Amino acid sequence: MMSGPAADQITFDDFMKVDVRVGQVLKAEPFPEARKPAYRLTIDFGPDIGVKRSSAQITKHYALDELHGRKVAAVVNFPPRQIGPMMSEVLTLGFPDADGEVVLVCVDREVPVGGRLF
Template identity: 70%
Template sequence: MHLPHDPANPAADPIHFDDFLKVDIRVGTIIEAEPFPEARKAAFKLKIDFGPTLGVKKSSAQITAHYALKELIGRQVAAVVNFPPRQIGKYMSEVLTLGFGDETGEVVLFAPDHTVPDGARLF
């Protein structure tokens, strides 16, 4: 059910367009996916190919509710590629894979609906 205004999830404060341009969101193709049993919340370890300029980056993603490991291989996803790496347990996550919460809060991946070149930037 879609609510026109959800006071529990208000819109963020306005920003300048230049602030948006600082966030580097790129598309990449998942080339490896494996379990991440050490994570506090259920997650997978991903290796994502962002093309020749950025190469392959690692990400931890809490996407176990809607996705099986086998179906992730070859799937394009969007990720923020210019955050500093983040240590998650013994795993260093290099990019933030993007998604939206469904009605129960489980992550649904954000991806283009047509194939685009790996490394393409969101604008």
């Protein structure tokens, strides 16, 4: 389980450097080349950010067919990262369950894609 004490305090300006946006999953595909079980996600973040790809280790709690159309949160301003044969452009966010498996961060009301966390 990934818990523990709070991280060091940061300023509000530090927080604002992390650009977390809501996006809508357009496509979810198997990603057998990943080291750990994962899916390859294509996510729409609206006209300002565009469509981005992400590798997400969410296979324990989510089936491919239930991800299409789901709203997810992601960090959109990290540099792209090579994950096996794909370039992951955003970090899809989640919390660990009691077994350390990822549960996606999601919104509980309708919001437009591209909205920024504040």
